[in-house]
Amino acid sequence: MTAANYLKAVASRRTVYALKPELPSGVNINDVQAVVQAIIRDTPTSFNSQVNRAIILTGKAHKEVWDRVVESIPGESGKKRPQSARDEAYGSVIFFTDDVVTEQLQAKFAAFAAAFPQFADHSSGAAQIHTWTALRELGLGAHLQHYNGYVKAALPKEIPATWNVHAQLVFGVPAAEPGEKTFEENPVKIYS
Template sequence: MTSKVAPFLDTIASRRTIYALKPQLPENIELKDVQDVVQAIIKHTPTAFNSQINRAMILTGESHKRLWNHVYETIPIENFKKRPLSARDEAFGTVVFMVNDAKTKEMQQQFPAWAETIPELAAHASGSAQISTWAAFKQLGIGAHLQHFNQLVADALPEGSIMEDWEVQGQLVFGLPAGSPNEKTFIENEVKVFH
């Protein structure tokens, strides 16, 4: 494998789910560093028709705790309460990823042949931003895990922080790693080449 791409592939391979977090950032990393990374990824993640529909916000402190407390208290399934509780009590913050639904609807009108596919393409763009942010956090020494309590999170965002036409797509909960990720196993999934 060419040495030019090896560091990038190492970053992708080392990005892992870390649930055991401490509510702090690594030494020499500030919240502004986190904001700069998220801003750059939102700006540069490709989107269908260059729609630039990705949006994000970062919650820390009381806004982070209120959000996850709301999810914990609202979620109807007891078995799913563990993750919101640990996010509330053990993580430093949350990146909330969204897409601009007004732009999605506008694109559906502009490109009627693609109208059914455009919401799916919006979700793909958001997913790309989520994974890129997660990998970048790993490079900063920040542990993270990705959650999708989307509607519950949307209901608990700080008042005035979200536009009416933004749809929540995912939450990257982050902090200082307090443990190692679980061992990862892989299926046999060869990429074949046809000529």
């Protein structure tokens, strides 16, 4: 992999809302699991605390969680995105950080105590975007959602209560191209 290839993958990751509840031909859910597992392993964490956690919802579990989110959201317009996740996506990666790990860090490194929740946010964000990019390379489309409290309440009971939900990456086969994206000039200057 060259830097140019890496940057191409970075630029190819887009928000794709129009999904079909399928996987691309030649890809199975274990391929998705292997990608997420590798990213959870290799994404850096503060003090190498390995605070990131993830699960993959698909099939009945995916439908049940998103159905409960739909039912919990008041008003019709707010239900549209979770309805589309339930009905049009093949699955979702749910990203967490473990509060037990964050609290252990706070106890051990008191001088940084206030920073550790933010460090967990940062590392989770890195894992989310790595995963989004890698799933695109598998031929999947995805969009990132934050129905965190609703999702937490709907998750399978065996998920530890200390796992703090950060985001949901909803994926499937792209049914349409992503929308047009505009860019701002944010020049990166070199000072020497």
